[in-house]
Amino acid sequence: MAVSTAAFNEGRVPQRGRPRDASRDDALRQAALEVMAEVGYRALTMDAVAARARAGKATIYRRWESKLDLVIDTCTQLATQNLAAPDTGSLAGDLREFLSSFAAFLSGPIGKAAQALVGELPHEPELAAAFRETFLISQRDVLRGILDRAAERGELRADAPRGMAVEIAGAALIYRLMLTGDPLDEPFVEKVVEQVLLPLVRVS
Amino acid sequence: MAVSTAAFNEGRVPQRGRPRDASRDDALRQAALEVMAEVGYRALTMDAVAARARAGKATIYRRWESKLDLVIDTCTQLATQNLAAPDTGSLAGDLREFLSSFAAFLSGPIGKAAQALVGELPHEPELAAAFRETFLISQRDVLRGILDRAAERGELRADAPRGMAVEIAGAALIYRLMLTGDPLDEPFVEKVVEQVLLPLVRVS
Amino acid sequence: MAVSTAAFNEGRVPQRGRPRDASRDDALRQAALEVMAEVGYRALTMDAVAARARAGKATIYRRWESKLDLVIDTCTQLATQNLAAPDTGSLAGDLREFLSSFAAFLSGPIGKAAQALVGELPHEPELAAAFRETFLISQRDVLRGILDRAAERGELRADAPRGMAVEIAGAALIYRLMLTGDPLDEPFVEKVVEQVLLPLVRVS
Amino acid sequence: MAVSTAAFNEGRVPQRGRPRDASRDDALRQAALEVMAEVGYRALTMDAVAARARAGKATIYRRWESKLDLVIDTCTQLATQNLAAPDTGSLAGDLREFLSSFAAFLSGPIGKAAQALVGELPHEPELAAAFRETFLISQRDVLRGILDRAAERGELRADAPRGMAVEIAGAALIYRLMLTGDPLDEPFVEKVVEQVLLPLVRVS
DNA sequence: CGTTAAACGAGACGGTACGTCGAGTCTTTCG
DNA sequence: CGAAAGACTCGACGTACCGTCTCGTTTAACG
Numbered sequence: 001m002a003v004s005t006a007a008f009n010e011g012r013v014p015q016r017g018r019p020r021d022a023s024r025d026d027a028l029r030q031a032a033l034e035v036m037a038e039v040g041y042r043a044l045t046m047d048a049v050a051a052r053a054r055a056g057k058a059t060i061y062r063r064w065e066s067k068l069d070l071v072i073d074t075c076t077q078l079a080t081q082n083l084a085a086p087d088t089g090s091l092a093g094d095l096r097e098f099l100s101s102f103a104a105f106l107s108g109p110i111g112k113a114a115q116a117l118v119g120e121l122p123h124e125p126e127l128a129a130a131f132r133e134t135f136l137i138s139q140r141d142v143l144r145g146i147l148d149r150a151a152e153r154g155e156l157r158a159d160a161p162r163g164m165a166v167e168i169a170g171a172a173l174i175y176r177l178m179l180t181g182d183p184l185d186e187p188f189v190e191k192v193v194e195q196v197l198l199p200l201v202r203v204s
Numbered sequence: 205m206a207v208s209t210a211a212f213n214e215g216r217v218p219q220r221g222r223p224r225d226a227s228r229d230d231a232l233r234q235a236a237l238e239v240m241a242e243v244g245y246r247a248l249t250m251d252a253v254a255a256r257a258r259a260g261k262a263t264i265y266r267r268w269e270s271k272l273d274l275v276i277d278t279c280t281q282l283a284t285q286n287l288a289a290p291d292t293g294s295l296a297g298d299l300r301e302f303l304s305s306f307a308a309f310l311s312g313p314i315g316k317a318a319q320a321l322v323g324e325l326p327h328e329p330e331l332a333a334a335f336r337e338t339f340l341i342s343q344r345d346v347l348r349g350i351l352d353r354a355a356e357r358g359e360l361r362a363d364a365p366r367g368m369a370v371e372i373a374g375a376a377l378i379y380r381l382m383l384t385g386d387p388l389d390e391p392f393v394e395k396v397v398e399q400v401l402l403p404l405v406r407v408s
Numbered sequence: 409m410a411v412s413t414a415a416f417n418e419g420r421v422p423q424r425g426r427p428r429d430a431s432r433d434d435a436l437r438q439a440a441l442e443v444m445a446e447v448g449y450r451a452l453t454m455d456a457v458a459a460r461a462r463a464g465k466a467t468i469y470r471r472w473e474s475k476l477d478l479v480i481d482t483c484t485q486l487a488t489q490n491l492a493a494p495d496t497g498s499l500a501g502d503l504r505e506f507l508s509s510f511a512a513f514l515s516g517p518i519g520k521a522a523q524a525l526v527g528e529l530p531h532e533p534e535l536a537a538a539f540r541e542t543f544l545i546s547q548r549d550v551l552r553g554i555l556d557r558a559a560e561r562g563e564l565r566a567d568a569p570r571g572m573a574v575e576i577a578g579a580a581l582i583y584r585l586m587l588t589g590d591p592l593d594e595p596f597v598e599k600v601v602e603q604v605l606l607p608l609v610r611v612s
Numbered sequence: 613m614a615v616s617t618a619a620f621n622e623g624r625v626p627q628r629g630r631p632r633d634a635s636r637d638d639a640l641r642q643a644a645l646e647v648m649a650e651v652g653y654r655a656l657t658m659d660a661v662a663a664r665a666r667a668g669k670a671t672i673y674r675r676w677e678s679k680l681d682l683v684i685d686t687c688t689q690l691a692t693q694n695l696a697a698p699d700t701g702s703l704a705g706d707l708r709e710f711l712s713s714f715a716a717f718l719s720g721p722i723g724k725a726a727q728a729l730v731g732e733l734p735h736e737p738e739l740a741a742a743f744r745e746t747f748l749i750s751q752r753d754v755l756r757g758i759l760d761r762a763a764e765r766g767e768l769r770a771d772a773p774r775g776m777a778v779e780i781a782g783a784a785l786i787y788r789l790m791l792t793g794d795p796l797d798e799p800f801v802e803k804v805v806e807q808v809l810l811p812l813v814r815v816s
Numbered sequence: 817c818g819t820t821a822a823a824c825g826a827g828a829c830g831g832t833a834c835g836t837c838g839a840g841t842c843t844t845t846c847g
Numbered sequence: 848c849g850a851a852a853g854a855c856t857c858g859a860c861g862t863a864c865c866g867t868c869t870c871g872t873t874t875a876a877c878g
Binding site: 448451523525527528529531536543544572575579584588589599600604607608 | 651652653654655724727728729730731732733734735740744747748773776779780782783784786787788790791792793803804807808811812
Binding site for chain 5: 627628629630631632633636662666667668669670671674
């Protein structure tokens with residue numbers, strides 16, 4: 001399986017020949033992201049990505065196995081840098097801060113790219129796994145942590161359906177992003193937190 | 205713009221020449237649905253659809269402008285027959301019944317097809333409009349009706365966020381279907397109704 | 409086998425329903441000839457012929473089996489009216505007159521049409537037979553008659569190779585028409601008669 | 613304009629990218645010749661040629677602009693290797709030898725291919741030029757050379773119509789080949805030489 | 817510091833599907 | 848029933864993109 005340069009170089013101490021140019025990875029990912037943002041996943045062609053990065057197609061295929069692989073990696077790369085766990089000291093504050101930053105993140109090109117991938121999930125198990133790991137699990141874990149810390153502080157009811165709350169939080173954002181197309185703005189996040197999430201789990 | 209036979213014939217009173225064979229529409233839609241269920245949207249080819257329906261490709265392109273157009277119409281055709289408004293006499297009953305049938309509907313081939321289309325929405329405004337009309341608005345209206353009737357019966361709090369409840373109901377199902385891949389089964393529907401929707405809007 | 413109207417009506421005494429409109433034959437042949445002269449045989453389409461004659465394609469196929477059949481018939485129709493045997497009283501005069509009129513005939517649209525058909529002869533036995541009957545045999549017979557009458561008048565050598573003379577006469581014209589593209593004008597005909605044909609067969 | 617590899621590579625000293633595989637030219641020409649011999653020009657499809665040569669269609673279109681272009685080039689390639697000027701020391705011998713070998717050449721697949729092209733000449737000036745250069749001029753020049761050498765040896769009459777003799781020689785063969793379909797055998801060549809060409813130009 | 821081997825840009829390669837068009841057939845309405 | 852209209856199946860067209868391959872060139876690490 002092809003892998004991008006960072007993983008490729010790992011543990012390859014005595015390399016002979018010209019080493020891979022790590023800067024091509026970024027150029028290609030950048031090109032892929034731009035093309036995807038412009039024309040979508042389906043209309044993205046490897047030739048277009050190669051041309052935009054002034055690279056040969058072989059240079060792409062040396063690093064990624066397929067269009068899908070390239071796109072996944074491109075998104076993942078960006079996604080994993082954007083999910084910091086907030087700590088404002090209160091459940092409401094943590095939720096607002098995290099969902100706001102997640103909403104902003106999804107509203108950018110990554111969100112569009114993610115949407116473009118959704119249609120491929122049922123027929124691409126590897127993609128599905130990577131996608132869920134990147135876009136779902138990590139976000140879910142942060143939310144779960146927020147709730148757990150709130151529970152320690154005594155902010156949650158004993159029988160609060162934490163799993164459901166996490167799922168609903170993600171669903172609300174994704175649904176807007178991908179299905180209705182309505183904006184993921186501050187008022188919406190506020191309403192989700194106030195009207196749905198807090199009543200769902202909070203004491204009294 | 206190409207249109208399928210029903211719309212094409214409308215208002216064409218004294219048609220000259222051989223009329224379009226309306227039965228070809230169904231055969232082609234059926235073939236498209238089968239192929240899509242087997243190989244997914246991306247791998248669906250017009251040649252495959254034509255061959256399965258024993259039709260010429262021109263016959264397809266006479267009715268639909270593109271693969272996307274064909275798939276949209278195929279899904280819409282089936283979708284619009286499946287969203288009956290229940291009336292059990294209670295909010296909980298209505299929600300359970302409707303969400304159960306909607307979940308069953310989405311778990312079939314239509315759900316897969318719908319998912320395949322999501323990735324195309326941002327770059328296909330016409331598709332987006334048709335998709336939302338078919339999959340979102342009609343479902344939203346039924347849910348809205350359920351809540352309104354519950355309100356008349358006095359089952360809802362005065363300040364119940366009905367719009368948000370409707371959105372969350374749809375989001376919960378779609379999120380599972382398309383993103384997490386978890387099953388849309390009865391227990392899940394039950395939990396959504398009991399833990400999320402009813403607390404959100406019901407009195408006391 | 410489809411046949412054009414004249415042959416079709418023959419022996420159809422008590423015909424039922426609307427009789428075939430014989431004028432459509434001519435209109436279609438005329439259209440075919442025009443289209444062929446404009447774009448050649450290969451680029452001639454049945455739709456174009458039908459459109460030019462303001463006829464339906466079925467009307468064509470009711471009379472001719474195929475594009476080839478239509479074109480053959482069109483040419484034959486015109487060809488059979490143009491090969492009158494001359495009688496000037498002398499071999500030289502007869503040859504000049506006949507070859508001149510044949511050259512003029514070939515220089516018109518029929519010549520172009522005939523050329524268009526040549527490429528089809530090896531793979532279309534029926535066409536080949538019809539073509540030879542129309543364009544070769546009838547012309548050959550007239551030439552043969554001219555030589556025979558000259559022989560009766562004592563203008564030919566006893567051992568004159570009449571068959572070869574006939575073949576050379578046709579070949580000379582056809583070769584120019586179809587291969588070299590040089591003009592089939594009076595000086596050329598004159599040279600063929602004076603320099604080739606007369607020396608070949610004439611006494612002294 | 614697309615051109616086959618030899619012409620393409622000429623003057624492309626510092627070629628970028630993978631060079632064209634010249635052996636594909638031959639494979640494709642061979643395939644084209646075979647298909648043409650089997651089914652004729654009209655029924656020859658690019659798909660069939662590509663399949664037989666195990667090539668992609670793009671590989672064909674990269675080298676030749678069209679079916680016609682491919683066929684012309686295929687024939688030209690073969691034609692230019694087959695017209696050696698004989699030198700038996702006598703006019704009769706030279707004529708017999710050359711016309712025999714030319715007749716044999718035309719009786720093979722090239723003759724069929726040439727015939728297939730004749731119908732296209734009026735509407736394809738480039739083809740016409742190439743065709744005449746290959747099939748007419750070169751053959752005409754050889755014949756002209758034979759006559760000129762015979763003249764130097766004093767075998768020709770002073771006023772012998774050499775141009776006409778050359779034309780008649782070509783016409784006699786082509787006419788049989790393409791129009792009458794009669795065989796181009798030795799007896800025929802012999803008769804053309806003895807009965808027509810020699811009397812036309814030889815002394816006494 | 818020259819050799820060497822892999823990475824690089826470029827683009828040809830065998831394939832597959834595209835959307836269009838023409839051939840010949842079939843099915844309507846109208847006369 | 849004939850004729851015009853045009854939808855039908857079938858199959859070839861020429862193009863575009865896929866993922867692979869071969870070129871000539873570049874670039875480090877090795878010797």
